[in-house]
Amino acid sequence: MPLLEARNLTAGYEKLKIVRGINLALNEGEILSVLGPNGAGKSTLLNAIFGVARIFEGKVFLNGKEITGKKPYEVARLGIGYAPQIQNVFPNLTVEENLELSAFKRNGIDVKKEMESIFKLFPEIERRRKNFAKTLSGGERQMLAMARALISKPLVLLLDEPTAGLSPKATSVLLKKVKEIVIELNVSVILVEQNVTKALETSNRVAILVGGEFVYQGNSNELTREEVEKMFFGEKVRQEL
Amino acid sequence: MDVVGFLVSWITLFSIYSILSISLNLEAGYTGISNFGKAAFYGIGAFFAAVISLSAFLMLNGLSYPLYSLETIISMGTLSKQNPILSILIFLFTVVLAFFVSGIAGYMVSYPTLRVGPAFLGITVLSFGELLRIFLRNFQPTGGTYGLAGIPHPFAFIQDPAVKDFMFMLVTLVILAIMYIFSEKFVNSPYGRIMKSIREDEIASLCLGKDVPKIKAQVLFIGSGMAGVAGALLAYYMGSINPDIFVPSLTFEVWAMVILGGLANNKGALLGAGIITFLNRASVILNFTFQNLPIDVNYIRWMIVGLLIVASLLFKPEGLIPEDPKSSFIWNFVEEKEPISLKKRMEETSKKVKFYIKKVFDWFAMGGG
């Protein structure tokens, strides 16, 4: 049984349907990359899984239990961590407080212990632990966002473009961290990415989202960057270029 | 029950409040200024008109009573009837001047407040109104809490009170018509579109090169001026005014009219004013009929006003008459304009291309300099 499953999901905002007929399955211990051009609906897909976007049709299951239509905080307490692309930290709280908050109302979590183990994974933010989050740099913020999502020991981690706006070196470091996390903390990851090469390197499986629908799902080592780009733009455009 | 008297008093009050709601609509509906101090400018107009007309009558007759005194009230009773033309002239003069006095007050209040967000603007203007009210309550030359009385009615020379009230109603209706036509023209002018652009996105209008604070200040000038005119009319209609008329609740009554009728729609403002002033008049009559109620009917009326604000925001946020973007006649103009024919457009384009080619050749001819 897959850990996280979306069946025939159609979602969007208000009256607008942005993603249509999505079937998605995430198995334990794997990294699934969702790739696609701008405006394909990648972030909306994550928001729909999390209950932030509106679901018109279809169902979402976590570990066999239905989570469709649940409030975001309930979904979070059931074991999904989410690091949004923008505004992903509380700027007026310190790094420690940011982390403590995510463990709020979660039973059986020793916050102090968890925080130390998280700080071992992210030594970059450990030295800033007493600082306000608004003083962090872009890369540090992304790491804090990831740490914030991870501290409550989720089963599934959703990462929305964690490398957006980062330098190539920071991107490599961050994606290496993602791989480490999967092994060390035993979570499964859905990774939304723009950087095709890096995403193919990092992930086990790839799903390609174009115009709100999946056009391809499969193992990432079967694909090359050129093939992915062909799918992004359609065959013709590529030939003309 | 006196139906005609009821109608006359209702329509007079309706006209006065409609001027207020139209002015608030200009500010809040079209420009997005959350003006919670309407009562202040209304009060400035009322007190200004009262003070000027009382002192004018006293001065012209060579009397030197204080403004608030029994002698003034008694003498006004006879003085205002002596010279019809003078009464009406003073009335018109004070109404026009009240526009400018209130407007300038609005303009000056706008200076510090427009530089902060809507929340602070609301607080500051509301505080300004409360400040003026509390000040006037303690300010003895205008009668303190008792206010001013004996304000000479412009039609005091007419003996029959029903005809007198009817004449006054006609005057307020004419002034309302002027205000309504003015604001319709105003919001459908290019200036009106700038106002709407500020309401929609202040930063975007700033980037289009519009001086947002200046335009807001000008709108506040006009809106406050209109409120001042309404205040002057109220002073003449009531004959006596006191600071406690201009409580913040009055501002919210005007807000209720605008929200109920529909923001950014002058017809809606009129409709809202009609409904709320009807409630107002009806409660006065009910108060007369049932005198032994445990609760003042006015309390219930105010509660209904509060409920109406909340309910219309919850269930019909666009109001009874929603904003109609096509009502602007400039829109019709664009729609009806003939499309430019393809041939003409091609001619123009080729003319431009030729011009630029010639320019390039000239540049080469000059030796690239």
Add this chain to the structure above:
Amino acid sequence: MNLIDLGVVINTLWIGLIYSLMAIPLTISYKVTRVLNFAHTSLVTVGAYVAVILSLVYPDFFSNVFVALIAAFFAGAIVAILNHKFVYRKLMDKEASPVILMIASLGSWIFLKYLIYSVISIVSKVIKKDLYFAVPAFRYTLNLNFLGISNPSLTYSLILGISLIVLTFVVFYRTSFGKAMRAVSDNPQLAQISGISDESVMTLTWFLCGGLAAISGVFWAMFSYASPEFADSLILQVFAACVIGGISSIALTILGGFVIAGAENILMSILYNLIGLDLSFRPFLSFLTLLIVILVRPPAGAAGGLPYRLKFKRERKWT
């Protein structure tokens, strides 16, 4: 010539404390829920009247200040929560802008105000006592002589008020609930994503803010008397204190309360003794303070406006 005497200073302290206590819940509720609650003054009145009426009707039980304070706290909290559930929550679900919420709070204010009037007029008739200027029947079990102030109600409210302010700080900055409140104030959606129910945080915030507002009303009634208008006549001062704090900083709001009280009492006393300024100009001094604050240190950020300001150049922090 003696410009100020000790009485004026003590008065300033006491009134500043009241203003701070009234302004703090306003600031906190704006921070967390983004509603600029104009109905706040009604909550203050509700608190004062619940305590006063209870102390007049059941004098043996509610004459103790603490019992009356607790009753007032719950009354204010319940009214605030009902107001939230029936008005603000519904509007927030429709994604209303802060301006719409502010206008809705005006509607609640006017409704609550006249509801209070109606209740008072009914209760006055039932218990056959004029409640429009009601003096509470609180008794003080202790008579402390604190800093040479022998007035027991002053002593009481100074001690209680200061401890309440300290308690607010502790709750806001030290407890996990306070952290959740600050998280919701920073970014409600992210707070939900992190597993915090924004609705329960907001409800608890209104509980605390309504209660605090009600307690400040009881303090005022203890010192002078309760009338349906007293809180509304303080709106200028309370909002001015909030503006000094930028409706975001609690510490600055407290400072603002004392600054406004100082302008009203100490400055007024000095001006009265120096140039014989009429006492009717007292509200002008608070308004002047408000204007000076807006002009010299215009509040920016969520509650502030765009950074077009005065002509002279100044560095501006974008937050």
